[in-house]
Amino acid sequence: MAGASGAALQALIPGDFTHSASLVHYRIYQDNGKVWLSFDREAGESLEGKRELLYFVGSGQRGRTYLFSEDGYTFEAPVNWYAQNKLWDMTPAYGSAKRMPLNLPASVSCLDCHTSGFHPPAPGTENKYPAPLFSQQGISCERCHGPSEAHTTSKGNILNPAKLAPAQRDAICMQCHLEGSVAIEQPGKHIYDFKPGEDLSAYVHYLVLSTERQANPRAVSQFEALAQSVCELKSGDALHCTTCHDPHRSPESSEREDYYRAKCLACHGERFGKKHNSKHPDCTSCHMPKLVSSDVAHTQATDHRILKQPSLNISPAPFTVVPKPRLERFPLRAGPPTDRDLVLGWLALAEAGKDFATAEEEKLLPQAAKEYPLDATILSAYAYRELLHKRTQHAKELYDAALRVEPLNIDAAVNLGVLEAQSGSIERALALWKGAFQRAPWRSSIGMNIAELSCNLGNAEEAKLALRRVLQFNPDFPEATLFLHQLENQATPCALR
Numbered sequence: 001m002a003g004a005s006g007a008a009l010q011a012l013i014p015g016d017f018t019h020s021a022s023l024v025h026y027r028i029y030q031d032n033g034k035v036w037l038s039f040d041r042e043a044g045e046s047l048e049g050k051r052e053l054l055y056f057v058g059s060g061q062r063g064r065t066y067l068f069s070e071d072g073y074t075f076e077a078p079v080n081w082y083a084q085n086k087l088w089d090m091t092p093a094y095g096s097a098k099r100m101p102l103n104l105p106a107s108v109s110c111l112d113c114h115t116s117g118f119h120p121p122a123p124g125t126e127n128k129y130p131a132p133l134f135s136q137q138g139i140s141c142e143r144c145h146g147p148s149e150a151h152t153t154s155k156g157n158i159l160n161p162a163k164l165a166p167a168q169r170d171a172i173c174m175q176c177h178l179e180g181s182v183a184i185e186q187p188g189k190h191i192y193d194f195k196p197g198e199d200l201s202a203y204v205h206y207l208v209l210s211t212e213r214q215a216n217p218r219a220v221s222q223f224e225a226l227a228q229s230v231c232e233l234k235s236g237d238a239l240h241c242t243t244c245h246d247p248h249r250s251p252e253s254s255e256r257e258d259y260y261r262a263k264c265l266a267c268h269g270e271r272f273g274k275k276h277n278s279k280h281p282d283c284t285s286c287h288m289p290k291l292v293s294s295d296v297a298h299t300q301a302t303d304h305r306i307l308k309q310p311s312l313n314i315s316p317a318p319f320t321v322v323p324k325p326r327l328e329r330f331p332l333r334a335g336p337p338t339d340r341d342l343v344l345g346w347l348a349l350a351e352a353g354k355d356f357a358t359a360e361e362e363k364l365l366p367q368a369a370k371e372y373p374l375d376a377t378i379l380s381a382y383a384y385r386e387l388l389h390k391r392t393q394h395a396k397e398l399y400d401a402a403l404r405v406e407p408l409n410i411d412a413a414v415n416l417g418v419l420e421a422q423s424g425s426i427e428r429a430l431a432l433w434k435g436a437f438q439r440a441p442w443r444s445s446i447g448m449n450i451a452e453l454s455c456n457l458g459n460a461e462e463a464k465l466a467l468r469r470v471l472q473f474n475p476d477f478p479e480a481t482l483f484l485h486q487l488e489n490q491a492t493p494c495a496l497r
């Protein structure tokens with residue numbers, strides 16, 4: 001896990017490809033001791049540029065991507081290395097994108113799981129991290145053993161995960177190896193502040209969608225899968241990640257078979273091993289097979305359900321009645337989700353495009369806004385619902401309330417700006433948008449709003465500035481290119497609008 005991230009130069013995989021949907025040609029290469037991603041397109045709207053890749057993420061067992069910075073904001077490269085097929089291609093979810101997505105923010109959670117010693121982004125920003133991005137490559141000792149101060153002051157007395165109570169012990173691996181359908185940070189808490197030995201559920205509640213697991217039991221994390229195994233159901237806390245994995249090293253391929261067999265037989269017994277399929281010593285080849293589409297970085301590649309006969313379980317059981325989706329806490333013993341967990345969980349799923357989640361979220365919002373009057377995310381989400389239902393005045397009040405709690409909340413500022421602009425409060429709208437755009441200059445729609453409004457006010461210079469800023473972060477955005485072109489080539493461009 002030490003190789004999970006580091007400086008780009010240490011782990012360069014040079015290559016190039018042309019993405020068929022966008023016709024952008026990408027090249028990843030080294031020049032003069034630096035690593036670059038260049039992009040160009042000749043056909044249609046031409047495009048040309050490059051970014052210096054600073055860090056890599058992913059050991060490359062399954063895949064790798066790189067991070068770059070633009071004006072202090074850090075982004076994930078739009079391209080990924082796929083180890084199984086040994087090729088470069090678009091980052092997952094952008095395979096059919098017609099435009100180059102150069103403005104994908106490197107999220108806090110991404111860095112929290114893949115690096116050590118990173119500092120949270122500047123207040124109100126999502127990805128303006130202090131440099132250097134992280135102080136230690138990959139997963140350092142402290143991530144599992146606690147802060148090094150404790151280590152150096154009381155010599156030889158590091159926190160040993162094996163000696164913790166089961167929930168605390170499991171939490172150490174869980175902080176990075178579980179995502180659930182959604183992970184809800186608890187009020188005032190950030191998962192990146194979690195320290196080994198603490199109670200992880202004070203920081204985050206993991207929710208899983210009941211139907212997701214039933215529909216595709218394989219596309220889950222190792223944690224969720226193992227929880228379904230008869231081995232764990234029957235042995236309880238005695239079976240956990242480090243029963244089979246040494247977090248300090250992975251077995252070489254030559255010792256792999258003996259290594260895992262010994263782990264199985266520690267419970268199932270040598271006698272059982274002698275008589276059961278003795279000609280095939282690799283227990284995992286039958287009971288923990290590799291899953292076919294294991295190129296997906298964030299689902300299990302090895303079936304941790306440890307089934308008796310995995311081949312009999314390929315297709316999901318047909319539903320007789322279509323079940324109503326439910327959100328449950330994982331692990332189940334953590335108890336039921338709170339109302340806040342539920343409303344934020346449905347909200348996140350609705351934003352991810354799950355239509356059925358919208359109704360659930362809508363049902364819970366009014367009550368939740370009463371129950372959590374100081375939760376900007378809930379207030380802002382409720383405001384957005386009200387906005388869609390054209391209850392403009394109420395939406396405004398809710399956005400204002402959200403901004404009182406969290407003055408730097410970007411979504412609330414942007415949407416309140418829209419409402420203010422519609423009702424003629426132009427100055428307030430511009431001020432809200434400008435503040436938000438300063439904190440998130442890669443959010444092109446905010447810059448476009450500013451440009452439009454400035455132009456309507458006859459301020460072409462201000463409009464141009466905003467458009468140039470949009471294109472700095474998102475060069476493949478023809479609406480901005482076109483608008484800027486008009487402004488630069490017409491004598492009184494904004495007067496015509």
Ligand code: HEC
Pocket residue numbers: 057058059060061062063064065076083106107109110111113114175176177178179297298299300301
């Ligand atoms: C909740 C923690 C978590 C988050 C958030 C997360 N990852 Fe991962 N990532 C993992 C773990 C754990 C693996 C190891 C694979 C597995 O789970 O089987 C992994 C695997 C990968 C791999 C494949 C590495 C290999 O094994 O070759 C890449 C590439 C990757 N992640 C990139 C990212 C990027 C980029 C982001 C942010 C946009 C991100 N991940 C967010 C935990 C996380």
Ligand code: HEC
Pocket residue numbers: 001139140141142143144145158160161162242247248
């Ligand atoms: C991914 C998590 C993880 C990382 C990273 C990690 N360890 Fe560990 N370490 C563990 C776990 C879990 C155990 C307990 C293993 C067991 O006995 O089941 C352990 C046990 C140990 C022990 C034995 C402790 C004792 O009191 O007997 C030492 C020493 C140790 N680790 C040192 C290190 C050092 C040094 C590093 C950094 C180079 C490191 N570990 C990185 C998870 C980790």
Ligand code: HEC
Pocket residue numbers: 001003004005057058059060061062112113114115139143144172173174175176177241242245246247249250
């Ligand atoms: C700080 C986040 C973090 C913690 C804590 C963590 N892991 Fe990981 N783990 C990762 C990431 C990221 C990868 C993927 C590394 C890659 O391939 O790029 C990974 C990979 C692995 C792998 C795949 C093989 C390998 O070594 O790359 C195993 C097995 C694993 N982790 C087990 C554990 C266990 C067991 C624990 C708890 C003792 C644990 N991890 C704790 C982030 C973490």
Ligand code: HEC
Pocket residue numbers: 230231232234235238239243260263264265266267268283284287288306307308
């Ligand atoms: C911590 C102990 C433990 C470990 C380690 C363990 N198992 Fe199990 N496993 C059990 C228990 C307990 C059962 C319940 C049946 C029994 O008592 O044999 C079980 C049941 C099973 C079953 C039957 C599943 C079913 O559907 O009925 C299979 C197959 C199995 N284990 C395979 C494995 C393999 C393969 C490994 C190693 C990769 C392994 N187990 C490691 C404890 C363990």
Ligand code: HEC
Pocket residue numbers: 173177222223226239240241242243244245256260263284288299300301302303304
């Ligand atoms: C019964 C043994 C066993 C247990 C328990 C177990 N694993 Fe694994 N795990 C394996 C085997 C076997 C592999 C495949 C290793 C290989 O092919 O080299 C694997 C692979 C992995 C990998 C690499 C990606 C993949 O899916 O192949 C990760 C990450 C991982 N395990 C995490 C975990 C975590 C986290 C836990 C605890 C929730 C856990 N494992 C519990 C046996 C186990």
Ligand code: HEC
Pocket residue numbers: 261264265268273276277280281282283284285286287308309
């Ligand atoms: C060639 C494939 C294969 C290998 C290798 C294999 N198994 Fe199995 N195993 C099966 C099948 C098929 C079954 C179900 C039919 C049966 O009971 O024989 C099974 C059943 C089991 C059961 C349930 C037994 C019961 O009475 O219900 C356990 C436990 C188990 N295996 C553990 C292991 C362990 C541990 C290893 C390695 C020492 C191993 N298996 C190796 C194919 C395999």
